[in-house]
Amino acid sequence: xSLIHIQNLTKHFxxxxxxxxxxxxxxxxxSGNYRTVEAVAGISFDIEAGEIVGYxxxxxxxxxxxxxxxxxxxxxxxGVIQVNSLAPYDNRIRQAQIMxxxxxxxxxxxxxxxxxxxxxxxxxxxxxxxxxxxxxxDMFNELVGLKTLYSQQVRTLSLGQRMLCDITASFLHNPxxxxxxxxxxxxxxxxxxxxRSLIKGLNREHNTTIILTTHDLGDVEALCQRxxxxxxxxxxxxxxxxxxxALFGAYRTLKLQIDxxxxxTLQQLKRSLTDxxxxxxxxxxxxxxxxxxxxxIDQARTPLxxxxxxxxxxxxxxxxxxxxxxxxxxxxxxxxGALG
Amino acid sequence: MRAYIPxxxxxxxxxxxxxxxxxxxxxxxxxxxxxxYYLWKSIYRYSDTIRGLTFNETFIYVAxxxxxxxxxxxxxxxxxxxxxxxxxxxxxxxxxxxYQIYALFANFGAMLMNLTAITVxxxxxxxxxxxxxxxxxxxxxxxxxxxxxxxLISFSIDYFVxxxxxxxxxxxGLSITKEIIVTVxxxxxxxxxxxxxAMQRVLLWLPFQAIYHTPLMMITxxxxxxxxxxSMILVQLIWAILLFxxxxxxxxxxxxxxxxxxx
Amino acid sequence: xxxLADYIRLxxxxxxxYIKARMQYRAxxxxxxxxxxxxxxxxxxxxxxxxxxxxxxxxxxLMEMIFIYAFYMxxxxxxxxxxxxxxxxxxxxxxxxxxxxxxxxxxxxFYYMSEMFDLKGLTxxxxxxxxxxxxxxxxxxxxxxxxxxxxxITLFSAALVQISIIVAASCAAFWVVDSYPVLGLAWKLRxxxxxxxxxxxxxxxxxxxxxxxxxxxxFYPSQLFLRPEEVSPLVYxxxxxxxxxxxxxxxxxTKGVNSYSGTGS
Numbered sequence: 001x002s003l004i005h006i007q008n009l010t011k012h013f014x015x016x017x018x019x020x021x022x023x024x025x026x027x028x029x030x031s032g033n034y035r036t037v038e039a040v041a042g043i044s045f046d047i048e049a050g051e052i053v054g055y056x057x058x059x060x061x062x063x064x065x066x067x068x069x070x071x072x073x074x075x076x077x078x079g080v081i082q083v084n085s086l087a088p089y090d091n092r093i094r095q096a097q098i099m100x101x102x103x104x105x106x107x108x109x110x111x112x113x114x115x116x117x118x119x120x121x122x123x124x125x126x127x128x129x130x131x132x133x134x135x136x137x138d139m140f141n142e143l144v145g146l147k148t149l150y151s152q153q154v155r156t157l158s159l160g161q162r163m164l165c166d167i168t169a170s171f172l173h174n175p176x177x178x179x180x181x182x183x184x185x186x187x188x189x190x191x192x193x194x195x196r197s198l199i200k201g202l203n204r205e206h207n208t209t210i211i212l213t214t215h216d217l218g219d220v221e222a223l224c225q226r227x228x229x230x231x232x233x234x235x236x237x238x239x240x241x242x243x244x245x246a247l248f249g250a251y252r253t254l255k256l257q258i259d260x261x262x263x264x265t266l267q268q269l270k271r272s273l274t275d276x277x278x279x280x281x282x283x284x285x286x287x288x289x290x291x292x293x294x295x296x297i298d299q300a301r302t303p304l305x306x307x308x309x310x311x312x313x314x315x316x317x318x319x320x321x322x323x324x325x326x327x328x329x330x331x332x333x334x335x336x337g338a339l340g
Numbered sequence: 341m342r343a344y345i346p347x348x349x350x351x352x353x354x355x356x357x358x359x360x361x362x363x364x365x366x367x368x369x370x371x372x373x374x375x376x377y378y379l380w381k382s383i384y385r386y387s388d389t390i391r392g393l394t395f396n397e398t399f400i401y402v403a404x405x406x407x408x409x410x411x412x413x414x415x416x417x418x419x420x421x422x423x424x425x426x427x428x429x430x431x432x433x434x435x436x437x438x439y440q441i442y443a444l445f446a447n448f449g450a451m452l453m454n455l456t457a458i459t460v461x462x463x464x465x466x467x468x469x470x471x472x473x474x475x476x477x478x479x480x481x482x483x484x485x486x487x488x489x490x491x492l493i494s495f496s497i498d499y500f501v502x503x504x505x506x507x508x509x510x511x512x513g514l515s516i517t518k519e520i521i522v523t524v525x526x527x528x529x530x531x532x533x534x535x536x537x538a539m540q541r542v543l544l545w546l547p548f549q550a551i552y553h554t555p556l557m558m559i560t561x562x563x564x565x566x567x568x569x570x571s572m573i574l575v576q577l578i579w580a581i582l583l584f585x586x587x588x589x590x591x592x593x594x595x596x597x598x599x600x601x602x603x
Numbered sequence: 604x605x606x607l608a609d610y611i612r613l614x615x616x617x618x619x620x621y622i623k624a625r626m627q628y629r630a631x632x633x634x635x636x637x638x639x640x641x642x643x644x645x646x647x648x649x650x651x652x653x654x655x656x657x658x659x660x661x662x663x664x665l666m667e668m669i670f671i672y673a674f675y676m677x678x679x680x681x682x683x684x685x686x687x688x689x690x691x692x693x694x695x696x697x698x699x700x701x702x703x704x705x706x707x708x709x710x711x712x713f714y715y716m717s718e719m720f721d722l723k724g725l726t727x728x729x730x731x732x733x734x735x736x737x738x739x740x741x742x743x744x745x746x747x748x749x750x751x752x753x754x755x756i757t758l759f760s761a762a763l764v765q766i767s768i769i770v771a772a773s774c775a776a777f778w779v780v781d782s783y784p785v786l787g788l789a790w791k792l793r794x795x796x797x798x799x800x801x802x803x804x805x806x807x808x809x810x811x812x813x814x815x816x817x818x819x820x821x822f823y824p825s826q827l828f829l830r831p832e833e834v835s836p837l838v839y840x841x842x843x844x845x846x847x848x849x850x851x852x853x854x855x856x857t858k859g860v861n862s863y864s865g866t867g868s
Contacts, residue, residue, distance in 0.1 A: 106702075125707055517641050
């Protein structure tokens, strides 16, 4: 029996169609006009112990709804969901004993207390025996030097330090599965690396299953063997990360701000790129926010520097940004059948 | 000064959005009126006049007092505490605004909203449900002026207390103490004539009675004569100016703390 | 799973740490305690002033009013000290930080409320106890062991009534954005608890006895000690009212917690 078993899971929300104006608000009180939103529309997958799974998708895709059902917050509308053979929603307190949860932005530790006190309280809450507590605290110290933070109040920690504390705290009671939601958001590259190696180390130690939701593809690349892509409540892809990586790892998005940009400039840009590199070589152009144009390039086929020098030589470029491929683009490509 | 009118308008509009809140505020006030009615009824069980006031006079006093209390209760100190703690105060300092005037107009807008949403309905309920009889006289004409001055005094006191937020994290204790002192000693809770004579003499020297007692007197005893009313208004005016300036001075001191400490 | 003993032990551990952390802000503690001192005696001050002009209030003397008031102060202390976090539900709900309370193997109300321990409420408790002793001495109340047990039971259930009213009102935050006025109203009602219920008749007496039973916070239980011969059978229901009301409040809390699905994608 897999650790997490999900079959045909659905979740519907009833949203009130608010009527306009004061009289509308009044009528709403008496006869609600509801529409049903299918946040999760029938998904199935199994996750075994020890896996590190990346659970990704654009905002509003149904990610957090699924996570909430796995952690027992939300009751499913239909289908089967079992974690460690129990339905999460009906067994919240019992399931909480075998789970760890970390939110990227908000700490779960006690704000005014020194770090070590939070750990001690968690020890009591989860009934961790002294031996395991000592062993784990030593391990945390080895991995990230936690001891130096013991006496600091959580509120005085930097974001990076807080994340390290939150993540280690979530492993203290040796949970079977840990949910990490945006663990590296807002952090600089060196701290991100530290956190990624922490997560890998913790996963190795007790073969803890890790479910990672993130918008940072770097996290996914570094940590996950398996990736599940969800969009509009349905699963688009569930499988090995190598395939996805091969497809997107080399993609870069070049954001350009061109002076006096008009429709004809866009056409010119398309033409010159096609003339020089041939559009089939993995280049797409899209006008995104006002004044910015996105040029997505598959570096495996066309070097970024070539595209950049062509554009800069022929167009009045005011500003340039280079980004890794965005989640939206990944999903779009998966939609377009990139993964088959 | 004209530039600040939109500020008042903005806080007034915000009030319109929180309809649910006003419903409960009105409900709360009505409950208070009912309780006050029964309380004073039982107090007047023994005689028709106590301390020179009849039941009717006292009830008008207390009921109106509560309506005006809501009106003149600015949250200036709480808001300032919040803004200083969140660091929002920095946005005001970088703009060419006079913070005290800004706060004044903002609270004024809120006051107008309270006037329309709470005070007026309360007055209507008193007139038509409790069938309270309002005597007429000169006092009623001067009442709005007195109310305005009372607002200025109340605002200045709150603003003054709010400035302590520059110095300390905890404004709660100070604000609550201030509230108790103002509420009890201004005549808002019990009509001042009920206080022992010795206390009354002391209280007359303090600004608190100029907030509630004076305007209330104008409505409950509107026939006292122009000279008496003018002297009352003069007292209010003096307190209003004095406290406003005092708060201004304090602000100049307090703001230095912010600039030095870095906020 | 946690037993009752576990919860008690856990509570002590958490609060000990919390108090230690708060004690660093000594000035804040002193100033708030002073503020608490004044605000808790405000209504008593009103009674005192009034009773200078009339012989009694609906048949209750000043000393009896002090007893009722002291009972009230002690009865509302647990709400003040232990459930102060209820006031912040609306902030946590709005900002999405309320989610974290779902993830521990703990009862959620316990977990949420344990995060705050209002030290200044202790001032109110001690003043209340002092006043109660003073009034009972002045009134010459005979404190038999049975009477003391009765006192503890009625205080406990009165505390439950007060807690239930405030926490139930704070649960409005789970459904409505502008929920503060509900709490504000509940808080205001608390002020009327030390009033003698005999001044009310009709709808008000009904509401304060059966609907939002603030009468059971101080007045009705106090009668057991002040006028035991005149006690109406209603008073003996006090413990039931406390427990029953808390059960209703807990049901409301559970409904609120289940309906809140949080913000975020």
